[in-house]
Amino acid sequence: MSNAKPRDLCERTFLFACDIVRFCREVAKEPGAPRQIAAQLLDAGTSIGANTEEARGAYTRREFASKNSIVLKECRETRFWLRVILATGLAASETVTPLLGEANELVGIFTATVRRSRLPIAASKLLVFLFVVLVLTFSLSF
Numbered sequence: 001m002s003n004a005k006p007r008d009l010c011e012r013t014f015l016f017a018c019d020i021v022r023f024c025r026e027v028a029k030e031p032g033a034p035r036q037i038a039a040q041l042l043d044a045g046t047s048i049g050a051n052t053e054e055a056r057g058a059y060t061r062r063e064f065a066s067k068n069s070i071v072l073k074e075c076r077e078t079r080f081w082l083r084v085i086l087a088t089g090l091a092a093s094e095t096v097t098p099l100l101g102e103a104n105e106l107v108g109i110f111t112a113t114v115r116r117s118r119l120p121i122a123a124s125k126l127l128v129f130l131f132v133v134l135v136l137t138f139s140l141s142f
Contacts, residue, residue, distance in 0.1 A: 005102075009109065010056055013049035013071075016102055020045030020078070023099060027091055034090045041081035047074040048106065065117040072110040079103040 006012045020042060028038035048071055055067035082100045085091050119127070 010049070010052050013052045013106070016099075016106065017046040017049040019099060019102075023091070023095065026095075027085065030090075037081060037084060037090065041078060041085070044074050044077040044081060045103075048078060061117060065114060068110055068114050068117060072107065072114050075103060075106045075110055079107060 006015065024038040024042040024045075027041075028035045051067055051071045051074060055064055055071060058064035058067055079100065082096055082103055086093060086096045086100065
């Protein structure tokens with residue numbers, strides 16, 4: 001993963017999927033368990049981007065939350081397989097660590113996204129209102 005991460009989640013998850021594909025090609029060169037684990041990681045890691053694209057096209061807030069829940073689940077599975085690869089030494093830690101770091105960041109991003117999207121609209125508007133009041137109160141005190 002490059003240092004400058006795109007702000008657009010579809011682009012970011014696309015780049016992550018590309019990194020996962022390149023990584024899995026290397027791990028899968030060894031037969032047996034490494035190849036099977038690489039296949040599992042490939043499925044989960046590329047699914048993140050595909051489901052992010054689907055979430056972007058959601059028609060309703062409920063559908064958006066549902067699609068992003070799937071993304072979050074795939075992020076966590078990807079993180080799991082990367083941890084297995086790291087713990088068993090199937091790949092060099094210099095190669096796995098950046099992918100694991102990005103997987104951790106994506107878990108955080110999509111956890112927040114799912115939580116926010118599941119809030120009732122009135123509750124989310126109330127949170128925005130309270131935030132604005134707090135910011136105004138804080139800024140007026142200085």
